Amino acid sequence: MFGILVSGILKTGRAALGAALGLAVLSGGSIAGKDMVAIAADPVRVGEINSYSGIPAFTLPYRQGWQLAVSEVNAAGGVLGGRPLEVVSRDDAGRPDVAVRLATELITRERVVLLAGTFFSHVGLAVSDVAARYRMPFLAAEPLSDALTWSRGNRYTYRLRPSTYMQAAMLVEEAAKLPVTRWATVAPNYEYGHSAVAWFKSLLAERRPDATFVAEQWPALGKIEAGTTVQALALAEPEAVFNVTFGADLARFVREGSQRGLFRDRPVVSLLTGEPEYLGPLGAEAPEGWIVTGYPWDQIGTPAHTAFRDAYQARFGEPPRLGSVVGYITLAAIAAGLDRAGSTDAEAVVDAFAGLELDSPFGPVRFRAADHQATMGAFVGRLAVEDGRGRMVDWRYADGADYLPSADDVAALRPASAR
Amino acid sequence: MSVYLVQALSGVAAGSVLFLISVGLTLVFGLSRVVNFAHGSFVMVGGYLGYTLTEAFATGPLGFWAAIALSALAVGALGGLIERTLIRRLYGAPELLTLLATFGVGLILKDAARLVWGPDDLLGARAPGLGGSVAIVGTPFPTYDLVLCAIGPIVLALLWLLFHSTRFGLAVRAATEDREITAALGIDPARLFTGVFVLGATFAGLGGALQVPRQAITLDLDLAWIVEAFVVVVIGGFGSLPGAFLAAQLIGQVQAFGILIVPEITLVGVFALMAVVLVVRPRGLIGGVVVPVRAAAASPATRAPARAGAWQRLGTAAAVAGLAALPLVADPYRLIVVAEALILALFAAGLHLLVGIGGLVSFGHAAYFGLGAYGAALTVHHLGWSMTPALVAAPLAAAAGAALFGAVCVRRHGIYLAMLTLAFAQILWSAAFQWTALTGGDNGILGIWPDGWAAGPTGFYLLTLAVALTGLAVVRRIAFSPFGFALRAANEAPARAAALGLPIRALHWAAFVIAGGLAGLAGGLYAFAKGSVFPQVLSVAVSVQGLVIILLGGLQALSGPVIGAAVFHGLETEIMRATELWRLWLGALILILVLAGPGGVAGAAGALVRRWTGERERAAGADRS
Structure with a gap:
């Protein structure tokens, strides 16, 4: 009995070995000499951390985005003259302490040459601090907090996505054109909400000294009591509303607001609402006429974007979201940065990112040397409902470079150690 | 109008x-x-x-x-x-x-x-x-x-x-x-x-x-509702149907009109309300049932933990030696993970003193962990202190907080006490969240790294090991001190303990302060282990984690918190690296452990050892007869 078992295992083992050898021969035979060098070369390992189990609706499209970019980079011969790019990815579950542990793991055990990723601002800040301590380049993909590149910036941290300040500045430009002066604001009660409202107020005051803010509401993130919040805003009789809520809070705010007539004859200026991640779940109830920042994925016809969208849809069978674009550009930028550095040396890579330029689905993107912020922009437009779903109309691309303070101004914002 | x-x-x-x-x-x-x-x-x-x-x-x-x-x-x-x-x-x-x-x-x-x-x-x-x-x-x-x-x-x-x-x-x-x-x-x-x-x-x-x-x-709907549902139940009085209705309506109105006066009230409103109600009307609006939440069943199975036998001493010595020698064989990441488990063990040991021995269930032990973490981080960030004084400040800050909150909490019993601890923790959490000038709000405090000889992974690991072992030794010493026995007596036979003249409230208060101080020490270490502190250290999740650890480890054994911390942290880190469905696997493993050994891992191990030694003794007895 035992003998049969053993011989069975041996047989299976031999079969597997044979199959593996056969595959190796097959693949070896089909690869041309030049590619053999690339396969044999040491891969360049990039550490990637994001909140895949914490906020999957956003981070899963993001992951598909960077997976696409990695395939394209490697298909085109990899980086640093033929070395394949390899991403070691980890899930931080939305917790900064977990992210810190994983960042250390990636640096010390997985021997990555660079860190990337993160969604939440506090997670991004925690990882940026680890990066500075270990002198490891870190490209923050999605966090919005201004602190990441300004008040708490450091030499090793760069950020891709347009910051809270930039997105607020884009909307202020539109808000200033409106024939209204009495504003009310509603924002989630945490750093992102507070800094978005603060920037909106101060930037609008520069363009429209006559603007007044008559009410503000700070619902707890994810727990908005929408009915009473809407009523409290209406009580102040504002002429326009600036909204920063998003996700589940936004859906409740929109429903209660439209049922209670808050948006009747009142323009609303709203951060991020045009992003497919937030617009999609609203379906036919997308609030028409709102002025938003976002990503009209179905309408951008530039060759770079069309190529990206087609490749993405072909591979994943679904349209890209903003996270997909962010993930894609993140890894594309890393490949470009490594090539520009010419080595995997941390200091060389950090220096290479300063002023790094690349073409992206959104157009040219440059990493500013002054504050390590990328000039990736966002689309500004109005919401409309067509065929039972929300779309952005009358949109334009707001290039991030036009919505950032000058190099001298940001130099004063960054700590001395970061320069 | x-x-x-x-x-x-x-x-x-x-x-x-x-x-x-x-x-x-x-x-x-x-x-x-x-x-x-x-x-x-x-x-x-x-x-x-x-x-x-x-x-x-x-x-x-x-x-x-x-x-x-x-x-x-x-x-x-x-x-x-x-x-x-x-x-x-x-x-x-x-x-x-x-x-x-x-x-x-x-x-x-x-x-x-x-x-x-x-x-x-x-x-x-x-x-x-x-x-x-x-x-x-x-x-x-x-x-x-x-x-x-x-x-x-x-x-x-x-x-x-x-x-x-x-x-x-x-x-x-x-x-x-x-x-x-x-x-x-x-x-x-x-x-x-x-x-x-x-x-x-x-x-x-x-x-x-x-x-x-x-x-x-x-x-996220589950977490969005569970904590507020608890608040309703507490304010209304546990088990009271009209109480729950009244409390829910009261919260609805307080939220509705509170935001007209102070829009930022949304984070703290319900918890402040709960704290006020519990202080004024200890059993809720409509006096709910008085429920002594017993951490351990008062059955004959409950017994004073035995002093360590020779085998246990040997095992402990071997474990300590193994931990001390770990830097020789482990890579930095392994050291970091073990250091985190040690910090959690220290945190849980204090909680175990409170819950397992004192019978005082705290749903808000994160308050003291967080006070320690913020105590250390704030002294480094604002006062420019180095690591050593900051690590002294951490337990002191937490013990001070525990002394203050504990004085109010020990006047309540059972689940009401537990919910009052939760209320205080939530109030501290929202303070850390919103007092941006002091705490940096949810962007936290960065750059709290260990300095000098403890800067490297090995140095910090050895520091953590030394502090944690000292803390655990102190807990053990306390558990077998007259104070520890008095605390146990007040838990298991409160009426008799009171009749013997034991100052029960003072005992409970002291246990609160000690447990708070230990949690603060753990929090201080955690701040330096992570290099940054965020309001999450004060969150319900951390309090629950502490309870899960001591329950997993087993409430009856002093080694429970250590074993629980090792099992929980080990499982969590490994499962999280392996799968995004880590909640599913962690939850399933917790259920298996709960069903297999209600006495926790330490309890199950203890039962095995007893059975083995018992059989040996019986066998020895049979030989003699």
């Missing part, structure tokens, strides 16, 4: 929903003393089922309401299944163990919902015929909210009838008052427990399904 009327009505609608969601929790707790952490998950599942069923059937009002009712019943059935297969096995076990089990169920249900419904928010259709609004003295008000305003009182009336004019209801009330007598009268408590659990889950499901026309259904 009409605006204020509408604001009040909006508050009533919110209060109605809150009542539906909380009523099951209060009924279940009142009858069976089960602290059901999965209650919020029932709300979430109710929401998802409501979404699916209304999308499928809701072409008209009939279909819509049928779909809502069906969702509620389905969640009730799920609750019945969980009660029958899991909770039932734990009624004889320490009551806190059901908390651990339902925590595991909550983890599993969250990932299960993600697998079934996907990660995206789902916004359902509005209720047919109720999608618009009606003018109330000129101000538009959603028709659906008007329906919600009515549903709350209707459910209250129906439940009142159920509990006052049916045989089942009378039996439940009797069993809530006195379980043993009711059982002695020939009423099967098991059937009552199942019935009430199903009832509670049904209303949680109803509350969730009724959210479909109001909000998107998300995977």
Whole structure:
């Protein structure tokens, strides 16, 4: 009995070995000499951390985005003259302490040459601090907090996505054109909400000294009591509303607001609402006429974007979201940065990112040397409902470079150690 | 004026929903003393089922309401299944163990919902015929909210009838008052427990399904509701039906008018209200049942932990030597993970002194962990202190906080004490969150790294090991000191302890301060281990983690917190690296551990050892005879 078992295992083992050898021969035979060098070369390992189990609706499209970019980079011969790019990815579950542990793991055990990723601002800040301590380049993909590149910036941290300040500045430009002066604001009660409202107020005051803010509401993130919040805003009789809520809070705010007539004859200026991640779940109830920042994925016809969208849809069978674009550009930028550095040396890579330029689905993107912020922009437009779903109309691309303070101004914002 | 009327009505609608969601929790707790952490998950599942069923059937009002009712019943059935297969096995076990089990169920249900419904928010259709609004003295008000305003009182009336004019209801009330007598009268408590659990889950499901026309259904619905449901139950008085209704409506109104005066109140409002109510009316608005939450069953099985035998001493020495030698073989990452487990063990050891030995259940031990972490971080960040004085400041800050809060908390008992600790922790959390000038708000404090000889992974690991071992030795010393025995006596026989002249309140207060100081020390170490501090260190999640660790490890053994920390942290880090469905696996493992060994890992190991040594002794005895 035992003998049969053993011989069975041996047989299976031999079969597997044979199959593996056969595959190796097959693949070896089909690869041309030049590619053999690339396969044999040491891969360049990039550490990637994001909140895949914490906020999957956003981070899963993001992951598909960077997976696409990695395939394209490697298909085109990899980086640093033929070395394949390899991403070691980890899930931080939305917790900064977990992210810190994983960042250390990636640096010390997985021997990555660079860190990337993160969604939440506090997670991004925690990882940026680890990066500075270990002198490891870190490209923050999605966090919005201004602190990441300004008040708490450091030499090793760069950020891709347009910051809270930039997105607020884009909307202020539109808000200033409106024939209204009495504003009310509603924002989630945490750093992102507070800094978005603060920037909106101060930037609008520069363009429209006559603007007044008559009410503000700070619902707890994810727990908005929408009915009473809407009523409290209406009580102040504002002429326009600036909204920063998003996700589940936004859906409740929109429903209660439209049922209670808050948006009747009142323009609303709203951060991020045009992003497919937030617009999609609203379906036919997308609030028409709102002025938003976002990503009209179905309408951008530039060759770079069309190529990206087609490749993405072909591979994943679904349209890209903003996270997909962010993930894609993140890894594309890393490949470009490594090539520009010419080595995997941390200091060389950090220096290479300063002023790094690349073409992206959104157009040219440059990493500013002054504050390590990328000039990736966002689309500004109005919401409309067509065929039972929300779309952005009358949109334009707001290039991030036009919505950032000058190099001298940001130099004063960054700590001395970061320069 | 009409605006204020509408604001009040909006508050009533919110209060109605809150009542539906909380009523099951209060009924279940009142009858069976089960602290059901999965209650919020029932709300979430109710929401998802409501979404699916209304999308499928809701072409008209009939279909819509049928779909809502069906969702509620389905969640009730799920609750019945969980009660029958899991909770039932734990009624004889320490009551806190059901908390651990339902925590595991909550983890599993969250990932299960993600697998079934996907990660995206789902916004359902509005209720047919109720999608618009009606003018109330000129101000538009959603028709659906008007329906919600009515549903709350209707459910209250129906439940009142159920509990006052049916045989089942009378039996439940009797069993809530006195379980043993009711059982002695020939009423099967098991059937009552199942019935009430199903009832509670049904209303949680109803509350969730009724959210479909109001909000998107998300995977975060469980946590969004569970803590507030607890607050309602506490403010109303545990087990009190009208109390829950009154408390839910009070919270609805406080939120509705609070935001008109102080818009930032949203984070702290309900917890401040709970703290005030508990201080003024210790048993809630409508005096709920007095429930001593016993961490461990007061059965003959409870016994003073034996002093370590020769084998145990040898084992401990070997473990310490192994840990000290770890830097010789382990890479930096392994050292970091083990250091984190040691910090958690230190945190849990203090909590174990409070819960396991003192019998004082704290749902807010994160307060002291966080005070320590912030104490260390603030002295480094604002005062420029180096690591060593900051690590001294950490336990002092936490002990001071524990002395202050503990003085209020020890005047309460059982679950009310536990909820008061939670309230204080939440108030501290919102302070850390909103006092941006001091704490950096949710962007936290960065750059809190160890300095000097402890800067490297090995140095910091050895520092952590030395501090943690010292802390654990202190806990052990305290447990076997006269103070420790007095604390145990006050827990296991309060009346006799008081008759002997033991100052019970002072003992409890001292235990609070010691446990707080140890948690603070752990928090200080954690700040330096992570290099940054965020308000999350003060969150409910950290408090629950502490409880999970000591329950996993076992409350009866002093080694429990250490073993629990090692098992929990090891499982969590490894599973999280392996799969995004880590909640599912962690939850399943917790359930297996709970069912396999209600005494925790240390308890199970101890039982094995006793059986082995017992058999040996018996064998030896047989030889002699």
